Amino acid sequence: MRRRLRLVVSFLLLVALLLSIFATTTMADRRRRDRRRPATRPVESAVWSQWRGPNRDGKSLETGLLASWSDGKPPLVWQAKDLGKGFSSVSIANGKVYTAGVRDGNSHIIALSEADGSELWATPIGEDSDVNGTPTVDHGKVYSIGFNGAMLCADAETGRALWRKDFATDFKGKMMSQWGFSESPLIDGNLLICTPGGNEAVMVALNKHTGRPVWRTELPNVGENGKDGAGYSSVVISNAAGRKQYVQLTGRGVVGVDARNGKLLWAYNRIANGVANIPTPIVSGDYVFCSTGYGTGAALLKIVRDGRSLKAEEVYFLEAGQMQNHHGGMILLDGHIFFGHGHNKGFPRCIHMETGEVKWEDRGPGKQSAAIAYADGHLYFRYENGVMALIEANADEYRLKGTFEIDSRHAQSWPHPVVAGGRLYLRDQHELHCYNIRAKGPSDSK
Numbered sequence: 001m002r003r004r005l006r007l008v009v010s011f012l013l014l015v016a017l018l019l020s021i022f023a024t025t026t027m028a029d030r031r032r033r034d035r036r037r038p039a040t041r042p043v044e045s046a047v048w049s050q051w052r053g054p055n056r057d058g059k060s061l062e063t064g065l066l067a068s069w070s071d072g073k074p075p076l077v078w079q080a081k082d083l084g085k086g087f088s089s090v091s092i093a094n095g096k097v098y099t100a101g102v103r104d105g106n107s108h109i110i111a112l113s114e115a116d117g118s119e120l121w122a123t124p125i126g127e128d129s130d131v132n133g134t135p136t137v138d139h140g141k142v143y144s145i146g147f148n149g150a151m152l153c154a155d156a157e158t159g160r161a162l163w164r165k166d167f168a169t170d171f172k173g174k175m176m177s178q179w180g181f182s183e184s185p186l187i188d189g190n191l192l193i194c195t196p197g198g199n200e201a202v203m204v205a206l207n208k209h210t211g212r213p214v215w216r217t218e219l220p221n222v223g224e225n226g227k228d229g230a231g232y233s234s235v236v237i238s239n240a241a242g243r244k245q246y247v248q249l250t251g252r253g254v255v256g257v258d259a260r261n262g263k264l265l266w267a268y269n270r271i272a273n274g275v276a277n278i279p280t281p282i283v284s285g286d287y288v289f290c291s292t293g294y295g296t297g298a299a300l301l302k303i304v305r306d307g308r309s310l311k312a313e314e315v316y317f318l319e320a321g322q323m324q325n326h327h328g329g330m331i332l333l334d335g336h337i338f339f340g341h342g343h344n345k346g347f348p349r350c351i352h353m354e355t356g357e358v359k360w361e362d363r364g365p366g367k368q369s370a371a372i373a374y375a376d377g378h379l380y381f382r383y384e385n386g387v388m389a390l391i392e393a394n395a396d397e398y399r400l401k402g403t404f405e406i407d408s409r410h411a412q413s414w415p416h417p418v419v420a421g422g423r424l425y426l427r428d429q430h431e432l433h434c435y436n437i438r439a440k441g442p443s444d445s446k
Contacts, residue, residue: 046092046093046114046420046421046422046423047061047092047093047420047421048060048090048091048092048093048418048419048420049091049092049093049136049137049138050091050134050136050137050138050184050186050187051089051091051133051134051136051184051234051280051416052234052280052329052373052416053373053418053420056186056234056236056237056280057236057282057331057332058329058330058331058372058373058374058416059331059333059373059374059375060373060374060375060376060418060419060420061375062375062376062419062420062421062422063376064376064422064438064439065375065376065378065419065422065437065438065439066390066437066438066439067376067377067378067401067439068390068401068402069390069401069402069403069404070401070402072404073404073405073435074404074424074435074436074437075435075436076407076433076434076435076436077423077434077435077436078116078117078434079117079407079431079432079433079434080097080112080117080118080119080431080432080434081430081431082119082430083099083101083110083427083429083430083431083432084101084102084103084107084108084110084131084429084430085101085102085129085130085131085429085430086099086100086101086102086107086130086131086132086427086429087130087131087132087411087412087414087415087427087429088100088101088131088132088133088134088135088415088427089134089415089416089417089418089425089427090134090415090418090425090427090432091134091135091136091137091142091418092114092137092418092420092421092425093137093156094137094156095113095114095115096111096112096113096114096120096156097111097112097113097114097117097425097432098110098111098112098135098137098142098144098156099112099134099135099427099432100125100131100133100134100135100144100146101131101429101430102128102129102130102131102147103122105127105128105129106124106125106126106127106128107124107125107126107127107128107130107131107144107146107147107150108122108123108124108125109122109123109125109135109142109144109152109154109159110122111142111156111159112432114421117432117434120159121158121159122159123152123154123159123160123161124152125144125145125146125150125151125152126146126148126149126150126152126164126166127148127150128146128147128148128150128180129147129180130147130180131146131147131180132147132179132180132181132182132232133145133146133181133182133183133184133185133234134184134416135184136184136185136186136187137156138187138208140155140156140157141153141154141155141156141162141208142154142155142156143185143187143192143208144185145167145181145183145184145185145194146181147180147181147182148168148180148181149166149167149168149173149175149181149196150164150165150166150167151164151165151166151167151185151194151211152164153192153208153211163210163211164211165206165211167181167194167196167197167198170196170213171196171198171200171201171204171216172196172198172199172200172201173196173197173198173201173229173230174196174197174198174228174229174230175197175229175230175251176197176226176227176228176229176230176231176250176251176274176276176277177227177229177251177274177275177276179232179276181197181230182232182278183195183230183232183233183234183235184234185234186234186235186236186237186246187208188237188246188259190207190208190209191205191206191207191208191214192205192206192207192208192211193205193235193246194206194235195230195231195233195235195248195250196230197228197229197230197250197251199218199219199228200216200218201216201217201218202217202218202219202230202250202255203216203217203235203246203248203255203257203262204216204217204262205262214262215261215262216262217255217257217262217263217264218264219250219252219255219264219267220264222252222253222255222267222269223252223253223267223269223270223272224269225252225253225269225270225271225272225273225274226250226251226252226253226269226272226273226274226277227251227252227272227274228251228252229250229251230250230251231248231249231250231251231276231277231278232276232277232278232327233248233249233250233277233278233279233280233281234248234280235247235248236248236280236281236283237259237283238256238283238288238303240256240283240285240286240287240288240303240310241286241303241304241305241310242305243258243265243310244258244259244260245257245258245259245265245303245310246259247281247283247288248281249271249277249278249279249280249281249290249292250272250277251272251277252267252269252272253267253268253269253270253271253272253277254267254268254271254281254288254290254301254312255267255268256288256303256310256312263309265309265310266303266306266309266310266311266312267312268288268290268299268301268312268314270299270314270317271290271291271292271296271297271298271299272292272296273292273293273294273295273296274294275294276292276293276294276327277292278292278293278326278327279291279292279325279326279327279328279329279330280329282330282332282337282353284332284353286302286303286304287300287301287302287303287315287353288300288301288303288312289301289330289332289337289353291318291323291324291325291330291339292324292325293324293325293326293327293343293344294324294343295320295324295343296320296324297317297318297319297320297322297323297324298317298318298322298323298324298325298356299314299315299316299317299318300314300315300316300353300354300356301313301314301315302315316355316356318356320343322356322358323339323341323349323351323356323358324341324342324343325339325340325341326340326342326343326344326345326346326369327369327371327414328340328346328369328370328371328372328382328416329371329372329373329416330372331372331373331374331379331393332353333374333393333395334395335352335353335354336350336351336352336353336359336395337350337351337353338350338372338374338379338393339372340364340369340370340371340372340381341361344368344369344384345368345369346364346366346367346368346369346370346381346383346384347361347362347363347364348361348362348364348370348379348381348389348391348398349361349362350395350398352395359395359396360395360396360397360398361398362398362400364381364383364389364400365383365387365389365400365403366381366383366384366385366386366387366389366403367383367384367385367387368383368384368385368412369383369384369412369414370382370383370384370389371414371415371416371417372416372417373416373417373418373419374393375419377392377393378390378391378392378393378401379391379392379393380417380419380424382406382413382415382416382417382426383413384412384413384414385409385413386405386406386408386409386413386428387403387404387405387406387413388403388404388405388406388417388424388426389402389403390402390403406426406428406433407431407433408428408431408433409428410428410429410430410431411428411429413426413428415427415428419437422436422437422438423435423436423437423438424437
């Protein structure tokens with residue numbers, strides 16, 4: 001018995017020795033293979049999966065970015081071309097960049113490689129002359145709305161069409177004016193929220209997997225300002241007054257819709273104009289801040305309980321000379337709102353949200369409207385004339401940190417800038433420019 005036990009132990013020790021030798025040999029072979037591979041820095045996959053970023057507020061979560069452009073234009077990483085006509089911005093997820101463009105009379109969702117900008121696939125949305133909305137990416141699917149109201153859900157990996165809807169035929173949808181549907185759809189849980197603009201379906205919730213309608217929002221007469229139909233804004237989520245709701249700027253002004261059933265909770269008509277209501281509202285606690293151009297102005301609203309429903313109380317209204325944002329968007333930081341002021345102007349301005357007090361203002365380095373984003377303590381102002389400006393997000397004073405001219409200008413330089421993965425993305429009609437804005441580390445300076 002003892003002899004048998006010794007033999008078993010000896011056998012196990014031999015097996016362990018052989019396994020150790022094999023593992024050592026395998027590791028050595030792996031090291032030799034690795035030494036033969038070129039040293040490359042992996043691409044940091046970015047996350048900016050929808051309009052205005054992770055929280056639909058224009059703010060990037062990026063850090064470690066250039067704090068000045070005093071050394072000149074940031075390096076161009078890559079350029080993509082032949083994207084077609086359109087003012088769509090970009091969304092980024094899982095190593096891919098998504099945008100939309102018109103080719104051969106049809107709008108398309110287009111997917112590019114985040115690494116080098118090469119095209120991966122393109123899928124038609126519908127017959128269009130232009131396209132303005134930005135695709136939304138969620139759990140392996142990508143959603144986009146065309147100029148004429150066609151909506152496509154596609155497989156984000158392959159581009160295969162999964163389901164389609166049409167605002168006009170399915171919901172009797174309409175726009176307030178002639179510049180086409182410009183919305184970027186919102187995904188919230190299993191729902192897709194969008195704004196066809198019809199009086200019986202100003203907003204709808206769809207099952208994001210099938211496109212099947214879940215609820216519709218009827219819009220009664222809420223005032224004489226503006227026009228019936230959808231505006232050019234996109235939906236954001238608020239929990240004002242303890243009620244989850246979807247806030248949207250429509251042709252008749254700002255509305256709040258119950259997230260449970262689509263019931264209209266409140267509406268504010270004074271901010272509406274009859275030409276185009278565009279900027280995405282700002283939501284913060286019980287407050288909603290909204291602004292429009294065309295000589296209208298801006299307002300701070302407090303959403304309060306009103307029996308079983310809610311109502312919007314006007315805290316203040318700013319006339320157009322004090323504040324109006326045309327279509328470049330607004331950024332809320334530490335109780336202050338940064339934006340480009342003026343109709344068809346992008347004058348940098350900062351106001352205190354609670355009071356509406358102007359903290360500072362400047363004419364800025366560019367001309368006409370400015371689309372803005374925020375990242376790592378700075379504002380990225382993109383002017384209509386193709387000038388990019390880096391402005392410190394400082395509520396006390398205006399500090400310009402550098403400018404450069406974008407590498408192309410095919411039309412109005414309107415698409416909103418995107419900051420993700422250490423890069424700045426700027427769409428310009430059929431081209432997309434990707435710049436490296438990561439701050440240089442010790443290894444980069446050698």
